[in-house]
Structures are given as C-alpha cells and as structure tokens.
Amino acid sequence: MGRSTRWREIWERRSVTPEQVDHTMVSLADLIAADGFDTGFGDITAEAWTDFVARTCATFDLVAGDSLFEVGCGAGAFLYLPYLAGISVGGADYSAALVDTAKRAMPDGTFLVQDANAIDVGEQVDVILAFSVFHYFDGLDYARSVLGRMCAKARRGVAILDVPDAASADDALAYRHELTGGAEKYAERYAGLEHQSYDRDWMREALEGFGMVDVRIESQSIEDYRNGQYRFNAYGSQPGAVTAGRMNGSARN
Template sequence: MENKWKEIWNRRKPAAGGLTGDWEHVYLELKRLNGYDVMGGGVPLDSFLDFHAGLKRLLHLAPGKSVYEVGCGAGANMYLMQREGLTVGGSDYAEGLVATARAVVPAAREMGAMEAAEIPTDEKYDAVYSCGVFSYFPDEDYTTRVLTRMLEKSTHAVGITELHDAALYDDYIAFRRASIPNYDERYEGLSRQFLRRDFFEDFARAHDLSIDFPNLAMANYWNTPFIFHVFMYRK
C-alpha cells in the first residue's frame, strides 16, 4: 500500500525527552506521534483514557488477556494496555513508528513493520483491533483482506474504531475545507477511505459473527462527528 501517507508517518519522531518521565507524559507523546495533534488544542488525557476504557470493555479485555493491534503506530495503546496487565502485540507499516513502539513496549509478544494485509496469523490473541487506520486503506478489497487476517488472528473479538462514514463524506469535506486553508491543495494525493456500515454487516454475516456499532465517542476530538466504530465477535 504505497502512498504519500506512508512517507508522512515515517517522518514522525519523538520530541526530545518525549519518552521519559511519568507514564501520562509518555502516553500523550505517543498519541501525538499517532496523529492526534493536528487540529485545535488537541485531545486531553481524560478523553483518551475514557475512550481507552470503552475500547477494552468492547473487546472484553481484562488482566491476563491478550490483544493485538493492527496499525499500532508508536505504540500508545499497547503501552497503556501492557501497564494494565494485558499481553500485547502489534504492527504498523511505518518503520519509524514501530521502532518507537518497540522502545516503549519491549515485552510485546509480537512487533513488526509490515502492511496490515500481511500480518501473520499463526500467533493467536483473545482480541484483535485497529484504531484510526482503516481510513488509510486504498479500497474495500484491501479492507476485506485485512479483516480476514484480523479474524484469523483473533479467538474472540475484532474491533475497528474511527471509521470514516461514507454517509457523512460531504459533511467531512465541507468541515475540512472550512477549517484548513487551501485544503484541497494541501491534501492532494492524501486520500481517505469512507466506508459503509453494511460493508461490515456483510462481512459479519459471511463469517457468522455477531456485530455491534457502539456509541464510543472521544470527547474533544474534531473527527468524532464523522466516524463510527464496529466490533464483531465469534458466536
């Protein structure tokens, strides 16, 4: 999946002193590296932590469980989950971000730089999830390949958050054009994928999974009005 986004993510480096100090500071720096610093005053720690708690609940995670993240970026989610007693693993296509994730999550069961559609499936986890990554996929065929890998790697739950809603495409573009000067020129060649909910319903039906589209809002995040989340479970 070669595109300009990959170049952008590989240029992201930790700020000086960003990975030292208390865990809250490190966690927020990892979130910044994962792209949560692009508009407005940023997302406060409490909003991240509330969203994180909801994510764990929907993935049915508790200490001692295992969880794998597709598109882990700099490892912010894994960093927090490992602190909470979970066995973690992850991957991302940006080698620079994976290097940071390795540094902050040295005990990860798996960690690699690779395309989402190429994650290995021999090692299994209770849950497999992806946060804010599917919008960078090129099309539905690639997305189906990733979902299939995620399901093969999971023994119970699959979760995907921050999916851009195809029904809200016009609203999203209007908001971005109003918020960012010369939006079309600045984001030329940096496309996003907008997905339909029934795309996931079809996948769940084909694989005999239960499915949920939960209300999992991240407070103070500019993207929240334009996205949805989906969680699927083996019956």
C-alpha cells in the same frame, strides 16, 4: 503517486524523539501526538483517550494476562494503557519510525514493521483491533483482506474503530476545508491524501462474512474529538467466545 504511497511517506516521518521514549519517561500524550491526534483536525486529550481505551477493553472484558493486538498500531498510543495494566500487547504498522517508538515505550510488547494485510494469522490473540487506520487503505478490497486476517487471528473478538462513515463523508470533507481555509487550499495541501470511507452495512456484512457474530456498529464517542462526528466503531465476536454474551450492551457509546 498513489494515495497509499503518500500516506505511507507521512507516517514514516512521525515519531517521538529518542530521549522521550525511554519507557520510564514516555507519556501517553507523547504517543497520542506521535500517532497524529494533535494536528488540529482531530485532537484527542489524554483524559478522553484513557476513557475510550478503558471502554473498549471493558467491551471485551480484557484483563491482565489476556492478549491484545493492534493493526496499524503506530507508536502504540492505544496499547500503552492496556500494557501498563498487564495485558499482553502486540502490534503491526508499516511505519518503522513509529514501531521503533512503540518498542521503546513497551519493551515487553511484540511489535513488527508490517503491512496490515500481511499480519500473521497463525498465532491467535484474544482481541484484535484497529483504531483510526482503515481510512488510509487503498480501497475496499484491501480493507476486506485485512478484515479477513483480523477475524482469523482473533480468539474472542475484533474492533474496527474510528472508521470514516460514508454517510457523512461530504460533511467531513467540508469540515476539513473549513479548517484549512477553503477547498482550494485544502486541495493544494492534501492532494492525493484522500480518506477511504465505509458504509456501515458494508462493514457489517464483511465482518459477518468472516464469521463474526453479535456485530455492533456505533457512532464514535470520544469527548471533544471533532473528527468523531464523522466516524463509527464496529465490534464483532467469535461464535461462542467467552465475551459474546457480555458484549451486548456493555459499551457505553
């Protein structure tokens, strides 16, 4: 069984319980947990999450009435705060269970059960992002095809966030071994669940190849997020996009 098939099975099993997802009761913490940031490898608090989402939205000057789409949106943890702020949100994810949770948490959002490389590029949105998704992809060709679609769909800009940095892939693995009690135990438990990592230069060249300008790659910075030390964020703008001038230097990480 291939890596991507095993990851798909795991994501299919995650969701929050139906009684939690009446959207008047759902909490941001529930969605963060459903999206896998509660597993010990890389927990993220609701406070740190809120700060990071706000910084990302500020990077693109996203305000109420703008549109934001997420590839691999899961239960919608990233989109939830923009949704509450009046931004029009949409997302695609191959996990039907997580998409169902996102729909119930954000009834006015548009969510689809869909592979990342099948997103519709006909209907554009202001900003399109992926957070903590690219490492589940089955190789660089697949990743490049997703990037091409994301760039075609974005009117203003794209953000590929929380990407495993190839430069620190060995350190990241050593860290995971340490948390699971050694390389052997890790191999037993996580066989076939490797992460795809990316060179920063590969990401920059791919984004520029799809026409993005002002491409910036920065180290991850989410408070107390331990996986973050091995991850980067990449941002790009469409040429002439309204935010292109304002993007430079506007992110604080």
